[in-house]
Amino acid sequence: xxxxxxxxxxxxxxxxxxxxxxxxxxxxxxxxxxxxxxxxxxxxxxxxxxxxxxxxxxxxxxxxxxxxxxxxxxxxxxxxxxxxxxxxxxxxxxxxxxxxxxxxxxxxxxxxxxxxxxxxxxxxxxxxxxxxxxxxxxxxxxxxxxxxxxxxxxxxxxxxxxxxxxxxxxxxxxxxxxxxxxxxxxxxxxxxxxxxxxxxxxxxxxxxxxxxxxxxxxxxxxxxxxxxxxxxxxx
Numbered sequence: 001x002x003x004x005x006x007x008x009x010x011x012x013x014x015x016x017x018x019x020x021x022x023x024x025x026x027x028x029x030x031x032x033x034x035x036x037x038x039x040x041x042x043x044x045x046x047x048x049x050x051x052x053x054x055x056x057x058x059x060x061x062x063x064x065x066x067x068x069x070x071x072x073x074x075x076x077x078x079x080x081x082x083x084x085x086x087x088x089x090x091x092x093x094x095x096x097x098x099x100x101x102x103x104x105x106x107x108x109x110x111x112x113x114x115x116x117x118x119x120x121x122x123x124x125x126x127x128x129x130x131x132x133x134x135x136x137x138x139x140x141x142x143x144x145x146x147x148x149x150x151x152x153x154x155x156x157x158x159x160x161x162x163x164x165x166x167x168x169x170x171x172x173x174x175x176x177x178x179x180x181x182x183x184x185x186x187x188x189x190x191x192x193x194x195x196x197x198x199x200x201x202x203x204x205x206x207x208x209x210x211x212x213x214x215x216x217x218x219x220x221x222x223x224x225x226x227x228x229x230x231x232x233x234x235x
């Protein structure tokens with residue numbers, strides 16, 4: 001595994017927020033979806049600078065080579081934080097009705113299993129690193145095509161993101177067919193999961209389903225209730 005930028009601390013806490021059905025599928029299958037980078041809604045994904053309306057002139061920023069690299073780069077995004085995030089619950093966990101997995105950097109990188117796009121092909125290289133946020137209206141990045149995926153505009157700094165990615169460029173150059181969308185990568189679930197946090201607005205039916213699934217795979221004692229369900233005190 002190759003690290004992009006500074007090596008994250010082994011104990012750096014990481015979170016991944018899920019809708020219930022996706023979390024249950026992940027726990028049972030051990031397979032996590034790595035999206036193609038061009039599936040992301042962020043129009044600034046991979047940009048090396050941003051031209052503001054105040055800037056003079058115009059330019060065609062479309063880069064066919066980079067668009068192909070986005071198709072060939074499959075990414076898994078994790079939130080770096082020492083605590084749960086209300087914003088993440090809302091955006092990525094079905095408006096508080098989802099579930100979150102808590103882990104750390106060491107558990108993440110040691111739990112991911114070797115990935116082969118095709119049985120006869122070699123193991124694909126994994127890349128990992130913390131995303132760096134910069135003001136792209138004031139500076140132009142001088143980074144490789146692949147490193148672009150770990151550099152984002154400062155407006156997205158609230159995401160506090162770590163990315164795990166697989167580049168399938170060499171696989172395609174070797175004649176292996178690469179999916180247009182994402183791929184599924186296997187993990188050792190027992191090694192990965194530190195805690196499973198239940199969203200604050202989960203239905204009783206979904207709570208029961210998650211407890212049942214966690215018990216099936218021996219992780220029943222790792223299920224926790226969101227701190228947002230705590231009783232506020234005012235005196």
